[in-house]
Amino acid sequence: MTNARSDSEIPWPPTPPHRTVAPEAEVTEVALLSTAMSLPDCLAALSACRLGVGVVLDEPGRRPVGILDARALLSHLLQGGTECRVAGQVMRPCQDLVAAPQNPFEAEMLLEQKGASFLIVVGASGEFERLLTLSQVLSQRRQHYREYVQRLEATLDEMRADIHQMQEEHTEILGVLAHDLRGPLGGILGLARMVSADGPLPSASLVREYFRLIGRETEQCLRLTGEILEFSRHRSHNVPLELATCSPIALLDEACRLYEELARHKSIAFEVRRPSDPAPGILADRQRLHTVLANLLDNAVKYCAAGQKIVVSLEYSPHRVSFVVADNGQGLPQEEIEKLFVRFYRGSSKPTAGEASTGLGLAIAREIVEAHGGTITAKGAQGQGLTFRIDLPMHSSPVAGHTNK
Template identity: 30%
Template sequence: MNWQEIVVIVVLLLSSLSGLVLTFYTWRRRSLPGLWAFGVIAIGLAWWSFWYAAEVALPGLPSKVWMARLEYIGIVWVPFGWVTFALAYTERGKWLTRKWILLLGLIPVITIIAAFTNDFHHLFYTSVALNENGPLSVLDASYGLLWYLNFGYAYILLLVGTVLLFIRIFSIPKAYWFQQVLLIISPLLPWVANLLYVLRISPMPQLDLSPLAFTVSALILGMDIFRFRLFDVSPLARSTVIDNMDIVMMVVDNQDRVVDVNPAACALLGYKTEELLGQTVREIFRGFPELFERFSNVAEINEEIDISQDGNQLYFRVQINPIYDNSQRVSGRLLLLTDITRSKITEQALMLAQVRTEFLAKVSHELRTPINAVLGMAELLTHGVYGPVNDRQEKALNQIVERTVHLNHLIKDLLEYTHRETGNFALQNKEFSPVKLLESVQEIFGVLARDKGLSLKTEVLPGIFPTMLGDSTRLLQILLNLTENAIKFTEVGEVVVRFQKVDSEHWALEVSDTGIGIPDELQKHIFEAFQQANYSITRDKEGVGLGLSIVKQLVDGMGGTIQIKQVDQGGTTFLIVLPLLKSDAKGNDYLIDTNLMF
């Protein structure tokens, strides 16, 4: 045995030992899904290298033939493990069902059987001889049909696995460039070694370097797996979670150069991914110099910021965390920007609404007492309690009373609005008469309508129960608000208030007028607080725009709906549909069957 043979045997035994070490590490982490396939590669290489060393070491043709046969027990499983590892690592594990694994293992099993039974059929080796032309004494065989079947099958599996690994390379973040380089090298080594052997251009043409190349490749993959945690985070999970999340993510190195970004960062900054990678943070954030100065030397932070972009105020939560390498040294920083603009605006709006509501409630309560005092004193003066008044004084006092009554009404609306906003409101469903409710409307607004030259009609249509359940106080409040608005914005014609049945479970209040109507662009905002329709047209119609807002709140509280209908010949109709609650009062077992107009 010459020194070249000794070197080859030692190298092959070291290769076998490396395979056993990888098998041991794989077994310890066998709980990771798909890692079993790498274990198949490792144990196959350990077996192959060991018996290849034995083939080189043992003299004589029969011994070498038997060693070659034993080698195939490991050889055939390396391509099998290679393709299954690639499938598992690239998130194609759905193919690794028991059925497909059995099919993939069919040719390897046939190959092993063919190698050990070759003496009976010679379909694996057609002939064998010793090649002693070089420093090594190795087996020189002529191959048969079954050998070529295994050869072609193995190369197909190796090619598929290699292609899958190369595809995976392009999905690795730039921050992990070293793992990327390792993943490029590992699939290439076996192909290079096999090419050297087939073309007989290696330093030892008789020696097949494939097991050594596969072992080095496996060691590289093992470094990726066990040192760089290749299997700890699935490749597609990164794409799914990071690339598709709304949070801006940016990874920078110690030179403040961008090494990885997600699409959300590109969208915010207005760059493409390739335009951002390699750029410094200063260059990227040159439009926000104060932002760069604030966070340029910060290793770790979690706070909220606001920036202006295109005239809009944007709010973000900034999180910066250090990134450590395997030696626990800082190798970069992870920057996360979460857009909290919407929640911030909502929070500010809620705070503003709370302040506004509290302010309105306080002001309304504070104003109510002195306003009532002014109203009372003005009425006493008008009636001559403090002495006679002339016509001019009476006219002035009447204006004071009128304006004070109007102001008192506005304060009442403000109080009602604040009660609704603060939740200090409860419905009290009691029995009421629809007829009496409309009579109250007629009594309150009949004179006002006639003084304005309008006709106020109230009617109950057939199908309504004479006694119903509901909060009559709130229902009257709804009717008074709508009727008052109708009279206010109608100059000629009539105002009609009616009760009617919609279906077996609903009834409706309807207030119609022949007034100026409500433009379409105002209808969408008509029920918002502090909105007043047609204010630009009728500036003499004073108010703060709370009446319809209160009506909408009351209707919603009753579980009903309200809608506006425009009349072709002019005017507006408010239709309120409410759940029908029948009273069990005595004599309420019939429906009103005729129109009741009054």
């Protein structure tokens, strides 16, 4: 093609033709052109794209300045157009530049509103960001649906796993109730039949002993059902904390009162160590902390034999209050100690008087302590007993997932 300009108008040395590379340069539907490109190069680029249309960028500022159509450019060249670079009269100005759509549905709506086959997406200051064609939008929408279906399937898988776990726990609970309630209820029934049998009544002292045993077995049944109920509440994450300022020493004394008596009946030494100075109050749910301490003391009495010892102590520092329950009973191997706070886990040690256990008490204790922002730990060894330690912040407040009434 003949160049009608003078030599002085032609840049020297000649600038090699180049194309501006954009994030979607691989898109073949719309060409991305530059004001620095020659018209023959523009025509070649437009011929290679499916729509035969290109967006021209002002190279220094990367701003869209016009749209170049292959037909218009070819007609211009056939009529003798001689511009070496993209000229204003060859292209039509860019209109309806858009900000980046939030999702493929918004992009599709914009394309429909404008009756266009592609969108020119620009940034806040008007600089070119990318081209968005109808096929890209439809592809993104399909990808959006695929990802949505994948998320939905993942959610359904999690729900199925939760349901399966709940079914297993339900079966486990039924097994625990059937096994652990059978003994106490059988004992209650036997004692009741002995008292109500025909013939002379046992002596008053023997009747009192029968009723004492009935009371003990009933308490065991209530404790088992209470643990199941507490577990159900925690399983549904419905653990409202009724926080109030309470005395750690009063909590300790209240919990020790019953278990000190139970330890005495099993000939187990029971020692309570209190600080010499009055302990400051803590913000806590008194009833739930009593449940935790009662569980630890119950385990200590349950797994200690006659002649062994339980030591309960209260410690405090400027930032925390600690309850410690230690015994020199059977203990556990280290690998079992690490599993003590797992729901339904029962170690190899057996209660010394045949007491029942659900395997839920320590798991519930941990959840209650953590709801107060504290920690509970266990250490010990086989044949050397166990030591449980509860550390609570001096001013407890409920953590995420728990509420305060």
